[in-house]
Amino acid sequence: MADLRTEPELPAYEQVKAFIRARIVSGEWKPGDAVPSEAALVQQFGVSRMTANRALRELSAEGLVDRVQGSGTRVAQLHRISSRLSIRDIHEEVAERGHRHSTRVLLVAAEKAGQGLAQSLGLAAGARVFHSVLVHLENEVAIQYEDRYVNPAAAPDYLDTDFSQTSPTLHLLQHAPLTEASYSIEACLPSAQEARELGIKRSDPCLVMVRRTVSGAHVASLARLVYPGTRYSFAGQFQA
Amino acid sequence: MADLRTEPELPAYEQVKAFIRARIVSGEWKPGDAVPSEAALVQQFGVSRMTANRALRELSAEGLVDRVQGSGTRVAQLHRISSRLSIRDIHEEVAERGHRHSTRVLLVAAEKAGQGLAQSLGLAAGARVFHSVLVHLENEVAIQYEDRYVNPAAAPDYLDTDFSQTSPTLHLLQHAPLTEASYSIEACLPSAQEARELGIKRSDPCLVMVRRTVSGAHVASLARLVYPGTRYSFAGQFQA
DNA sequence: CAGTGGTCTAGACCACCGA
DNA sequence: CGGTGGTCTAGACCACTGG
Numbered sequence: 265m266a267d268l269r270t271e272p273e274l275p276a277y278e279q280v281k282a283f284i285r286a287r288i289v290s291g292e293w294k295p296g297d298a299v300p301s302e303a304a305l306v307q308q309f310g311v312s313r314m315t316a317n318r319a320l321r322e323l324s325a326e327g328l329v330d331r332v333q334g335s336g337t338r339v340a341q342l343h344r345i346s347s348r349l350s351i352r353d354i355h356e357e358v359a360e361r362g363h364r365h366s367t368r369v370l371l372v373a374a375e376k377a378g379q380g381l382a383q384s385l386g387l388a389a390g391a392r393v394f395h396s397v398l399v400h401l402e403n404e405v406a407i408q409y410e411d412r413y414v415n416p417a418a419a420p421d422y423l424d425t426d427f428s429q430t431s432p433t434l435h436l437l438q439h440a441p442l443t444e445a446s447y448s449i450e451a452c453l454p455s456a457q458e459a460r461e462l463g464i465k466r467s468d469p470c471l472v473m474v475r476r477t478v479s480g481a482h483v484a485s486l487a488r489l490v491y492p493g494t495r496y497s498f499a500g501q502f503q504a
Numbered sequence: 505m506a507d508l509r510t511e512p513e514l515p516a517y518e519q520v521k522a523f524i525r526a527r528i529v530s531g532e533w534k535p536g537d538a539v540p541s542e543a544a545l546v547q548q549f550g551v552s553r554m555t556a557n558r559a560l561r562e563l564s565a566e567g568l569v570d571r572v573q574g575s576g577t578r579v580a581q582l583h584r585i586s587s588r589l590s591i592r593d594i595h596e597e598v599a600e601r602g603h604r605h606s607t608r609v610l611l612v613a614a615e616k617a618g619q620g621l622a623q624s625l626g627l628a629a630g631a632r633v634f635h636s637v638l639v640h641l642e643n644e645v646a647i648q649y650e651d652r653y654v655n656p657a658a659a660p661d662y663l664d665t666d667f668s669q670t671s672p673t674l675h676l677l678q679h680a681p682l683t684e685a686s687y688s689i690e691a692c693l694p695s696a697q698e699a700r701e702l703g704i705k706r707s708d709p710c711l712v713m714v715r716r717t718v719s720g721a722h723v724a725s726l727a728r729l730v731y732p733g734t735r736y737s738f739a740g741q742f743q744a
Numbered sequence: 745c746a747g748t749g750g751t752c753t754a755g756a757c758c759a760c761c762g763a
Numbered sequence: 764c765g766g767t768g769g770t771c772t773a774g775a776c777c778a779c780t781g782g
Contacts, residue, residue, distance in 0.1 A: 275769080275771090276770080276771070277770080277771090288681070289681065289683045289720060291681055291720060294681070295678075295681070301747075301748065301749080302749070303747080303748080311771080313772090313773085314752095314772070314773090315770085315771065317749080317750080317751090318770095320749085321749095321750090331748095331750095332748085332749080332779085332780080333748070333749045333778065333780075334747080334748055334778070334779030334780030335748065335749085335779080335780050335781075336747085336748060336749080336780090337748085337749080346588035346589060346590035346591070347588070347590075347685075347687070348586035348587070348588065348589075349586060349587050349588075349589045349740065350586035350587075351742065441528070441529060441531050441534075441535070442742075444741075445587075445741070445742035446739070446740065446742065447587075447739065447740055447742070448738065449711070449737055450736070450737035450738075451691040451692075451709040451711045451731075451733025452709060452733060453707075453709055467707060469691040469692060469693055469709030469710070469733070470691055471689070471690065471691045479531075480529055480530055491691075493691025493709070496690070497688045497689055498688065498689040498690075499686070499688040499689070500589065500686065500687055500688075501684075502591065502684060502685035502686065502687070515752090516751080516752070517751080517752090541767065541768085542767080543766080543767080552752065552753045552754065552755090553753090554752070554753070554754090554771095555751085557770090558751095561768095571767095571768065572761080572767085572768080573759065573760050573761075573767070573768045573769065574760035574761030574762075574766080574767050574768065575767065575768085576761090576766085576767060576768080577767090577768080
């Protein structure tokens with residue numbers, strides 16, 4: 265029987281998970297080693313098989329173990345620790361740091377989509393699209409230049425929105441439930457206009473995130489987000 | 505009874521999940537709306553409560569619904585879609601693209617840690633640390649400049665490793681089970697040496713990832729990874 | 745073939761929330 | 764108080780793996 269003196273009352277499946285996790289992160293059980301079978305855990309801990317199963321299933325979902333039906337459970341090879349990079353509203357993000365967020369609106373208009381843009385948005389060439397360009401400020405310092413095209417079908421009242429009060433991201437999250445997205449992050453030098461609006465030199469490197477969001481059946485939005493490299497970084501934590 | 509004609513044989517809990525997920529991503533059920541209770545699902549689908557519970561519990565883990573004991577289950581407010589950014593071995597990454605990976609080793613040595621470095625690694629100032637500098641090539645083109653400090657306690661035989669055969673990341677993953685890590689990504693201009701080794705101009709912007717990895721009790725490694733912005737980008741997918 | 749995990753059930757007890 | 768979710772059990776049948 266294992267020592268379960270962790271918390272006054274911890275669910276049985278959590279105790280089993282803690283027991284196994286401790287042996288993995290301590291290195292006592294190395295990648296590739298077998299983990300006790302469900303039947304063995306039933307014996308050791310005096311729990312039902314469903315409880316042992318839940319413990320192992322959740323550890324598998326967390327990437328700590330690999331399970332193969334008929335074969336067994338083993339400590340996962342590479343602990344591909346991963347972090348969550350999420351789509352967040354920049355207003356919320358700035359507010360969370362205890363800073364003031366404000367917006368400079370440069371453009372909000374309807375346009376005809378060119379060939380490439382229409383294709384990216386899943387529309388016919390020449391279709392009507394919404395276009396917004398704005399600059400986000402944190403404590404009156406520019407931190408993001410946001411150039412965004414929006415599919416009218418996803419947010420019909422996009423043009424009527426006051427983006428000094430709410431952000432495009434928030435508006436879209438609220439009106440077009442996000443189901444899918446893809447992004448890429450690269451390093452670029454800013455265009456003349458981007459540099460001017462961000463208050464940086466054209467030789468100052470920037471992080472550029474290009475993001476395409478999908479809501480249900482149609483592409484909702486295509487955004488190019490430019491961050492001054494000297495004032496912004498994407499940071500994150502990995503946890504096992 | 506719902507229409508469950510999705511796949512020939514899909515587990516009951518997956519069918520329940522699919523039923524609910526479909527109504528959420530289609531927008532039929534909006535954020536804040538109540539989701540059928542476990543008891544209701546038991547009725548609708550003719551499954552046991554454990555099965556309905558598993559469906560809702562997993563949807564909750566995926567962030568699609570929020571559950572409150574005693575109150576009920578509701579569609580989650582903002583679908584904080586997020587992607588996993590994982591620590592991968594660059595050799596594996598390049599090989600996966602069907603390209604050749606090779607390495608240019610510039611330095612592998614033991615050094616005395618300065619003040620800041622020692623602190624970052626959780627060692628005393630002046631302690632012995634391992635230092636490696638290498639360039640990773642994809643099809644003979646430089647894509648990453650890797651400058652890394654390693655805690656000897658985490659990988660005692662680091663200096664004896666042939667990094668033209670294996671990579672520091674892989675060596676560390678295999679010898680020091682990863683339990684925690686933090687990173688930041690920013691845009692910078694390369695140093696003179698970085699530019700020279702990467703074969704780019706000093707004015708070409710680069711993505712820089714600084715990564716600190718922890719293995720069990722001690723900090724394992726501190727790495728600075730420089731990617732030419734014109735040749736590399738971090739890309740990812742979000743899924744609901 | 746025996747052992748493994750994948751799924752499922754029909755109960756059960758409890759803690760919590762809101763009316 | 765009734766309804767909710769959180770947990771747990773003691774069985775069960777199945778598909779798959781390996782020797």
